[in-house]
Amino acid sequence: MAQLRYQSRRFWGGLVGITLVLGGFGCQPQQTSTETSPSPTVSSTPEPTETPIAKPELAVYWIAYKDQDQLVLEPTKLPLDNLENATSEEKLTMAFKRLLEGPANADKTNAIPDKTQLNSLKFQDDGVRIDLSREFTTGGGTKSMQARLGQIVYTASSLDPKEAVWISIDGEPLEVLSGDGLIVSQPMTRKEFEDNFSL
Numbered sequence: 001m002a003q004l005r006y007q008s009r010r011f012w013g014g015l016v017g018i019t020l021v022l023g024g025f026g027c028q029p030q031q032t033s034t035e036t037s038p039s040p041t042v043s044s045t046p047e048p049t050e051t052p053i054a055k056p057e058l059a060v061y062w063i064a065y066k067d068q069d070q071l072v073l074e075p076t077k078l079p080l081d082n083l084e085n086a087t088s089e090e091k092l093t094m095a096f097k098r099l100l101e102g103p104a105n106a107d108k109t110n111a112i113p114d115k116t117q118l119n120s121l122k123f124q125d126d127g128v129r130i131d132l133s134r135e136f137t138t139g140g141g142t143k144s145m146q147a148r149l150g151q152i153v154y155t156a157s158s159l160d161p162k163e164a165v166w167i168s169i170d171g172e173p174l175e176v177l178s179g180d181g182l183i184v185s186q187p188m189t190r191k192e193f194e195d196n197f198s199l
Contacts (some may be wrong), residue, residue, distance in 0.1 A: 029094030062108035071199035111147035
């Protein structure tokens with residue numbers, strides 16, 4: 001009987017020991033890592049900066065003196081604020097009317113004869129067509145003729161420097177200018193003027 005009690009105590013003692021051991025494992029706090037995984041860095045590639053498109057600038061080209069004896073074509077920009085809704089044809093027509101009035105400043109001059117009139121100005125698929133009155137071809141020497149031709153070509157192409165310019169006199173294509181026989185190619189561009197004429 002005493003042996004049975006002893007074995008019973010051993011059984012319950014062992015059971016309690018197992019429970020404590022298991023309970024000890026169950027009560028251990030879970031270890032949570034305090035380290036946080038670094039957030040992925042997003043490499044932001046800078047967006048390519050767009051090259052601003054140059055706005056067209058309406059201008060009238062005058063003749064000015066550089067180094068006393070050298071002539072140059074010098075632009076005077078015309079404001080486009082009141083011409084936002086105007087067509088390119090209307091803008092250039094206004095510029096030519098201003099050109100034929102002559103410069104306001106004494107340091108600039110106009111090689112175009114005073115009585116020259118603008119008969120018409122039209123934009124077509126092959127370029128801008130300028131028709132001037134007969135006075136355009138009168139008076140002045142070779143330098144004057146080249147200068148007035150440059151004024152027409154540069155003013156007509158102020159909205160687009162690559163514009164092709166067709167010039168006629170009272171409806172007839174301008175082929176030869178002045179008694180010296182300056183050949184005027186049709187159409188005329190700024191590059192062709194620079195390659196074939198000098199002021």
